[in-house]
Amino acid sequence: MFDSRIIRDIPAKTAARSSILIETNQRGSMDGTICVRDGDRYDLQFLLKQTKIDYDFQWSDHSEEATETLAKVIEQSRSLIELTVRGLSNHDIVKMVVSKIKTNTTIVKLRLCNWYQGDIEPAAAEMIAEALQVNRSIKEFLMHWNRIENRGAQKLADALKVNGSITKLNLSRNKIGSDEAEKIAEALEKNTTLKEIDLSHNNMRLKGVEKLADALKINSSINKISLKYGDIGCIGAQKIAQALEANTTLTEIDLRGNEIRNEGAEKLADALKANRNVTKLNLHSNKMGNDGAEKIAEALKINTTLKEIDLSNNEIGSEGAEELAGALKVNKSITKINVSGNEIDGGVEMIAEALKVNITLKEIDLSHADIGWWGAEKLADALKVNNSITKLSLRGNQIGADEAEKIAEALKINTSLKEIGLGGNNIQNGGVEKLADALKVNSSIARLSLQRNQIGADGAEKIAEALKINTSLKEIGLGGNNIQNGGVEKLSDALKVNSSIARLSLEGNQIGADGAEKVGGALKVNNTLKEIYLGGNNIGNEGVEKLSDALKVNSSIMKISLRGCRIGCDGAEKIAIALKVNINLKVMDLSDNKIGEVGAEKLVEALKININLAKADLNSNEINSSDITKLEDDVRFNFVRLDLMGNPITENQHKRFSNISSFLMNLKNTLENAYETPVKRRRLNPGCTDDVMRPITQELKDLRDEVEEKTKALVLNEKEILDLNARLRNSIPIETIDLTKAEAGTGQGRNSQSTGKHKSYLASVFENTQALVQVKREAIDRAEEAEERAADAKRQKESILFKLECPICFEVKEESCVMVPCGHVMCAECNSKYAESPCPTCRGNVDYRLKLRK
Numbered sequence: 001m002f003d004s005r006i007i008r009d010i011p012a013k014t015a016a017r018s019s020i021l022i023e024t025n026q027r028g029s030m031d032g033t034i035c036v037r038d039g040d041r042y043d044l045q046f047l048l049k050q051t052k053i054d055y056d057f058q059w060s061d062h063s064e065e066a067t068e069t070l071a072k073v074i075e076q077s078r079s080l081i082e083l084t085v086r087g088l089s090n091h092d093i094v095k096m097v098v099s100k101i102k103t104n105t106t107i108v109k110l111r112l113c114n115w116y117q118g119d120i121e122p123a124a125a126e127m128i129a130e131a132l133q134v135n136r137s138i139k140e141f142l143m144h145w146n147r148i149e150n151r152g153a154q155k156l157a158d159a160l161k162v163n164g165s166i167t168k169l170n171l172s173r174n175k176i177g178s179d180e181a182e183k184i185a186e187a188l189e190k191n192t193t194l195k196e197i198d199l200s201h202n203n204m205r206l207k208g209v210e211k212l213a214d215a216l217k218i219n220s221s222i223n224k225i226s227l228k229y230g231d232i233g234c235i236g237a238q239k240i241a242q243a244l245e246a247n248t249t250l251t252e253i254d255l256r257g258n259e260i261r262n263e264g265a266e267k268l269a270d271a272l273k274a275n276r277n278v279t280k281l282n283l284h285s286n287k288m289g290n291d292g293a294e295k296i297a298e299a300l301k302i303n304t305t306l307k308e309i310d311l312s313n314n315e316i317g318s319e320g321a322e323e324l325a326g327a328l329k330v331n332k333s334i335t336k337i338n339v340s341g342n343e344i345d346g347g348v349e350m351i352a353e354a355l356k357v358n359i360t361l362k363e364i365d366l367s368h369a370d371i372g373w374w375g376a377e378k379l380a381d382a383l384k385v386n387n388s389i390t391k392l393s394l395r396g397n398q399i400g401a402d403e404a405e406k407i408a409e410a411l412k413i414n415t416s417l418k419e420i421g422l423g424g425n426n427i428q429n430g431g432v433e434k435l436a437d438a439l440k441v442n443s444s445i446a447r448l449s450l451q452r453n454q455i456g457a458d459g460a461e462k463i464a465e466a467l468k469i470n471t472s473l474k475e476i477g478l479g480g481n482n483i484q485n486g487g488v489e490k491l492s493d494a495l496k497v498n499s500s501i502a503r504l505s506l507e508g509n510q511i512g513a514d515g516a517e518k519v520g521g522a523l524k525v526n527n528t529l530k531e532i533y534l535g536g537n538n539i540g541n542e543g544v545e546k547l548s549d550a551l552k553v554n555s556s557i558m559k560i561s562l563r564g565c566r567i568g569c570d571g572a573e574k575i576a577i578a579l580k581v582n583i584n585l586k587v588m589d590l591s592d593n594k595i596g597e598v599g600a601e602k603l604v605e606a607l608k609i610n611i612n613l614a615k616a617d618l619n620s621n622e623i624n625s626s627d628i629t630k631l632e633d634d635v636r637f638n639f640v641r642l643d644l645m646g647n648p649i650t651e652n653q654h655k656r657f658s659n660i661s662s663f664l665m666n667l668k669n670t671l672e673n674a675y676e677t678p679v680k681r682r683r684l685n686p687g688c689t690d691d692v693m694r695p696i697t698q699e700l701k702d703l704r705d706e707v708e709e710k711t712k713a714l715v716l717n718e719k720e721i722l723d724l725n726a727r728l729r730n731s732i733p734i735e736t737i738d739l740t741k742a743e744a745g746t747g748q749g750r751n752s753q754s755t756g757k758h759k760s761y762l763a764s765v766f767e768n769t770q771a772l773v774q775v776k777r778e779a780i781d782r783a784e785e786a787e788e789r790a791a792d793a794k795r796q797k798e799s800i801l802f803k804l805e806c807p808i809c810f811e812v813k814e815e816s817c818v819m820v821p822c823g824h825v826m827c828a829e830c831n832s833k834y835a836e837s838p839c840p841t842c843r844g845n846v847d848y849r850l851k852l853r854k
Helices: 004-009 012-024 044-048 064-076 091-101 122-134 149-162 178-190 205-218 233-246 261-274 289-302 318-330 347-357 372-385 401-413 428-441 456-467 484-497 513-525 540-553 569-579 596-607 625-634 654-669 678-684 690-729 739-746 761-802 828-833
Strands: 034-037 052-056 082-086 109-113 140-142 168-170 196-198 224-226 252-254 280-282 308-310 336-338 363-365 391-393 419-421 447-449 475-477 503-505 531-533 559-561 587-589 615-617 641-643 816-820 825-827 848-852
Touching (some): 064 091, 122 149, 205 233, 289 318, 318 347, 428 456, 456 484, 484 513, 540 569, 816 828
Parallel strands (some): 082 109, 168 196, 196 224, 224 252, 252 280, 280 308, 336 363, 363 391, 503 531
16 A cells, blocks of 8 residues: 555656655644544555654545554654554554554554444454553553443553553543443552543543542542532532542542532632632533532632633523622632633622732633623723733623713723634624724734624724734624625725734625635735634635635735635636645635536646645535545645545545445434434434444343343232132132041142142142242342332433534534535534534535434
């Protein structure tokens, strides 16, 4: 696969550029990582000189040549520091990687993972653990999103007991249960080098977290631990709290999404009163309520070391907010607090009062906190006297023009605030005019977010006037504001004279070709703008031609987004011409257009000349399947990351794209009836694959069968007992007849097994009745046990089905939305933020959004 003869066959000009790339290392990714997919052909000598390599098997059939090349790189390289290997589902490849890792002395960071589902199973994890027992160079080991389970966890735990080099370990999403957590806990009691460990998104439950907490009481090296979404509950939080009272090294704890509630929050708060080490605590989405917030507030009044705390999405109301505000008045250590997603309502007034006094807090997030017009005004008053806050987020709070005016007045006075987020409100033209006036005199704000505020063309004109004067603003977001061509013309004129803006977002603003022409004219003059986002506008071929002319002379733009701008083949050709000249552009997004195979070929021809572009996104561009391989082959030696997803594929290419395409197709086909059966429901979660669901579904079926069988047996036993009791009631009383003699004469008596003596029929009935009663009890116990197991499996299944991780905010929510037709999932909160925007994951148009609830 990586044959040096291939390099000799390419033109001398291309080979020369490859030698340059070895020195500059500009290709592959923005951080210098070379991304290698099976089927790509790189010269081995080139790979041996790289410091960071991302080797991907998951799209391929695991060719022997690719495996041998990877083996040589690990064995021979003296430069390789970071290695990522994806798609390790082949046992032979795992065995090869392990054998070379044992003797490698250069790799410091090793990551064995997958994009969508786990490939490393218990047997493979055992081999990897053996390598870690020998290797002494690896400092960071990341093996998240795999299936190591009990056996793999046991072996890795054994490796940690003897390994003296690993300082960072990530085992999140590995189906680690309570037993596996116990093994890891035993290792932590002995290990003295591990600094960070991530066990999030596992199902350790109470037993597992209890063992980990006991280990933390002894361990003296770990300073950062993540147990988010580990289902530890309030009792688990209590165990962690007990560990904090003894531990002296732990500084960062992540307990997001564990439903610790107010009881768990109380125990953690008690621990924080005495703890002098923890500086960062994340309690996002734990349903602690006002009572929990009150306990945390009491701790903050005493604690002097905690610097950052996240209490977002915790069902905290105005009462809880008031308690937290009281703590902020006296606390001297907290520099960052997040209370977003809580309906604090009137409590914001007390927070504002606290900000007038507090002199240490730097960042506060009050997004989606239902602060209302009253709260916005109170915060504005606080900003006039506060000189410590540098970052304030007020997104999604229904702030109107009047409240924006109050905030603007504060910005004219405040000199410490550097970043303010006002997106998703209702500021409109009147409010933005006041904010623009403030920007003319404010010299501290560097980042301003005004997305989705209905400011229109007139509001954009006011902002433009401010940009001609302001010299401190670096980033401004104006997406989704319907500024149209008139507004963008004014902004373009401002860009011609502005010398500070480095990032500008104008996505989804109904900008046409005329507006694009104005932007192009500004880019010919401006030399400070580095990133510009124009996606979701109706720019078309005519508009992109004007932008391309600007890119020929512009010397500052490094990233441009033109996704979903109705660009066709002719427009792609104009961009290609610009790419042959431009030497600064690093990232170009042309996804969701209609450039076709001819336009793609023009772009690829340009990439043969352009040696600077690191990523070109051509996702969903109606490129025929027969041309995809050719396009990838053409840019292979330029080391540009060419994204061709979302275009048709051939049968021969099916294996390369099966993971993503099959998932999206299944999701699309089952959106309308996704909740009919658990098997269909699991398709809503990329992590709920067949491999994950099959054993759970089978276990539920087996348990149902067992319960049904026990129930039938129970019914038969009850019938027999009733029959025997009826016969007993109809028998002759024992006082009036000697049953032993009577039965002896009729031959109906029975012999006792213990004495051999003849016993009465009544005695036999009694004995059988007692035996059947015992059978009934045992059957009931077995049935209850089976039902309990079934219920446990169901809960376990539901935890997988409904805890969907949002790809936007990376939080797990129980209420999500699915974009149609692309099939991407995001949480309800992010959905509200991007309600008027294309899908933030794939940049595709959204026909409608389907809400999913548990």
